[in-house]
Amino acid sequence: MTTSLPGRAALLLAFSAFAAACPGPPEGGPADLVVRGGAIHTVDAESPVVEALAVRDGRFVFVGSLRETGRWIGEATEVIELDGRAVIPGLIDGHVHLESGLSLVRGVDLTGIADRDEWTRRIAARAAELGPGAWIVGGRWDHTLSGGEFPSVEELDPVTPDNPVVLSDIDGHTAWANSLALELAGVDAETPDPPGGRILRYASGAPTGILLETAGGLVEEHVPPLSAGEEREIMRQTFQNAAKLGLTGVHTMAGPERIPAYLEFAAGGQLPLRVWYGAFGSADRAEELAAARDDARRDLAAVAAARGPTFEVGYAKLVADGVLSARTAALLAPYADAPDKSGFMVTEFDDLAASVTRFHEVGFPVAVHAIGDLAVRASLDAFEAAAERGPRPELADRIEHIEVLDPEDAPRFRELGVLASFNPHHCITGIDVYNTDRLGEVRAAWSFAWGAARDAGATLVFGSDWATAPLDPLRQLYAATVREKPSGGPPGGWHPQQRVSWREALTAYTLGPAAASGWDDEIGSIQVGKWADFVVLSGAVPDPPDRSILDLRVDSTWLAGAPTHRTASDR
Ligand SMILES: [Zn+2]
DSSP states (O other): OOOHHHHHHHHHHHHHHHHHHOSOSOTTOOOSEEEEEEEEEOOOTTSSEEEEEEEETTEEEEEEOGGGOGGGOOTTOEEEEOTTOOEEEOEEEEEEOGGGGHHHHHSEEOTTOOOHHHHHHHHHHHHHHHOTTOOBOEEEEOGGGTTSOOOOHHHHHHHOSSSOBEEEETTSSEEEEOHHHHHHTTOSTTOOOOTTEEEEEOTTSOEEEEEEETTHHHHHTTSOOOOHHHHHHHHHHHHHHHHHTTEEEEEEEEOGGGHHHHHHHHHTTOOSSEEEEEEESOGGGHHHHHHHHHHHHHHTHHHHHHHSOOEEEEEEEEEOOOOTTTTOSOOSSOBTTBTTOOOOOSSOHHHHHHHHHHHHHTTOOEEEEEOSHHHHHHHHHHHHHHHHHSOOOSSOOEEEEOOBOOGGGHHHHHHHTOEEEEOHHHHHHHTTTTHHHHHHHHHHTTBTOHHHHHHTTOOEEEOOOTTSSOOOHHHHHHHHHHOOOTTOOSTTOSSGGGOOOHHHHHHHTTHHHHHHTTOTTTSSSOOTTSBOOEEEESSOOOSSOOGGGGGOOEEEEEETTEEEEEOGGGO
């Protein structure tokens, strides 16, 4: 066998590799930062996984192979060797309520924790940090994750003898208090149940610590309010926690009254997240909201020029129905486990369509909370009606949650240009708890139908819905791709046809939300020219995705080329 041809080819290859590695320093000088030596998941369809990236002046200037990095490294260039760790684009949570999580940051966050000993460990640790006398708030405990029994004062009192405690459950309908909090609030065996609420009691009549619905308020009203300064500090910690989890952006929803606080953070360069703000509120205030949007745009123009989009009053949020757990989500046919109930619309179709039209007139896209298949259909109908009646906003409308979808409506997302915005973790906490009970087998196959929406051509946006689910995007990506319970199972995933691939899930947590805010030319993927928002993980991403996603940690988070969070192992 002759060797001359392969020999020549090898020589040519070696030469071209040499040429590629040494084409001289790049125009504009070396990079500020080079990251190399692991799988870099770009979510760019052209080159989805690369080995190296370089950043200069806050933007990606190079994305490609390891052997091309040499020319980007100058004397002042920082080089991060990945040693096999993965990099992903900065994560953008497409649906979050940062305000409703402030109590978790002030107090204790038990979201998604099944182990009750861990609850008391965290509460005890927080009490030690805050010192005697301080109220411990927050919670978001979920008793359905471990046995389904309510907790009581008996677990709380031994670990919090000197701190009053009142902790909300995951839905915010039930409070869990300790004896000191009950005492300070004057709630005892003699206290009657308030209208619309119930105090759970032992045989003696003494409260167990569980307060249903309005009864929670009997204790909660005694929690001292935060000063404006304390509240800003807790917001700062909330942003920092998000950065620690790999988030570089959020679509957060709250009332318009919260906007000034964000503006202050953004203008001061104190916002480690790019915030796309969805305002709750009546369409009567559409003009006022549009004025706030225009003011913010003007005020933040210099900040945006220096490090990309930072804060924008972006969209309006409406609510069509309730939730599956409480059987208030509006269904086309009755609940499987309550044949006399189909839920109900919180906002009737006519009002929904009129509000959408009103917001469109001032340029806002609209996000509608719609969980049941009837509410999803009504929302699509409302968007269709509004498009016929008036102007369409530049950016796409969206439906939030979509926990059950009628197959006939799946293609309408693409047809109407409506984004499908899902919260993956809500699916997996309902497996074996209530998803199938509420919907029955046939509809359950179309619940949390991420795969079906993708197959029908919908653009997916994923988010956590924190504080009703964990803010941690890796747990959300596990839910989206593995679709097993937080504790694992069923093997292969619950209705596995609705799982999405790692790349699809990651896109729905990066480029999808970036496109929803109109920022996809600037952020959302690792591509030359975009702002360098990215995350270094502690290891490689399992392929195919499996439970070990939950073991990954965030080593560092970068926004416009600067770290917003960094562990020692990343240096
Ligand atoms: Zn929400």
